[in-house]
Each structure stands twice: as C-alpha cells, then as structure tokens.
Amino acid sequence: MEFDSKTIFINDLDWSLALEIVVRTLIMFSCILIFLRLSGKKGVRQLSIFEVAIIIGLGSAAGDPMVNPENAIVPAALVFVTILGFYRLITWLASRSERFESILEGDPTYIIEEGQFVLIEASEQTYAKDEFFSEMRQQNIEHVGQVQTALLETNGSVSFFYYADEEVKPGLPILPKLYHKKSDLVPQAGQYACTTCGLVESIGDRHHTCPRCQHTEWVKAIHTLRRT
Secondary structure (H helix, E strand, O other): OOOHHHHHHHHOOOHHHHHHHHHHHHHHHHHHHHHHHHHHHOOHHOOOHHHHHHHHHHHHHHHHHOOOOOOOOHHHHHHHHHHHHHHHHHHHHHOOOHHHHHHHHHEEEEEEOOOOOOOOOOOHHHOHHHHHHHHHOOOOOEEEEEEEEEEEOOOOEEEEEEEOHHHHHOOOOOHHHHHHEOOOOOOOEEEEEEEOOOOEEEOOOOOOOOOOOOOOOOOOOOOOOOOO
C-alpha cells in the first residue's frame, strides 16, 4: 500500500478555514480554563473521580467545535453551563450530606497501619505496590517501619503519618537494591520483613511462612531513621 503523507497530514483541509480553527480552538480552550477556575480547584491532584469525569465531558463538548465548522460554539457553551450548574448542585449536596459525599467520591483507604501494610482483598486493591513505593521514596521514607499510618486519599494523593525517631520499628525496605534481595530462602537467622504485608519476624528457618498473610517471600529488615 502506498504511503501518502499528504492524505495523512493534510487530506482535504481547506486552508481558508485554518484561521477559523485557530480561533475556535482558543475560544474552547479558554472556556475549559474558565470552567476549571470557577470550580475552585488548584491542580489535577485535587480532582476526584467525579471531577475527572466532568473534565472528560468538557473535552468531548469542546473538541468538535474546535475543528468542525459545522459545529457552532454556542451549543458547546450551553453544554459547559449545564455541566457547571450540575457540578455546583452536586458539590452543594455533598457539602450537606456526608453519606452522599462518600457515595460520590469514596472514602480514604488505609494502606499502612502500625508499620505494616493493611491486608485487603486483591479485588479491592486500587494501587500498585511499585507506584506506592515510589510515592514513599519521594517522602524520604526508606522502610515501612518509619510509617505509623498511610492513607490513600480520594483524590489519589497519599497522606503519611510518621513515627517519632525513638518509636521507629524495623521494617520492610523499599529502596530497590534492598527490596530486590527478597527470597523465599532465609540465608541466616535475623529479622526479616514479609514482602507482601510488611510483618517483621525473627527467623532462623530457611523456609518460613508469614503467619499474617501466608506468603513466603522475605527480605532483611532495616531499622534506619527517616532523613528529613
């Protein structure tokens, strides 16, 4: 099949409409920015699932008028006004009912409690361990024993509450070079952390099953203090 670059990049574009496309795009993009400003949000990290759905709807409404001369701007603006009104109504209802807010945006999820991962069903797990470890490392956390509590907020951010230095426990290391030394064979007696749940135990056996989560992979626990 012949490669036709003109068809791919230009096709039957009428260059007399190019300026109109630019103007339409600037207008619709400005409408999106104005909507976000009116919503009161400061950044993407603050958006809930409901608000992300609204942004997708705005993008769909704004896309066609940007490039299609047959789609007028006023109907798209009407869509924006409708979505903004609906958004204001929903947020007003959420501010007056905790139950409604919980249904709409969900509840924070405990990930770590008392220096160990909270055991949850695989079907309920909403984060990847590698991604969460990366989030921890960005907060200068070296091992799970430095963290008393960690919560996954409804907007996707993670809140950490730390042990005081004198209360830090031995914990599961999250630095890649240490974590990847995990094995189901314990080379020598010592304190080891379960790589699944973070439980720390003194182990002397070469094979040991975690009494908390029933997994068998372990890595040497570390007991360093958090550097700030």
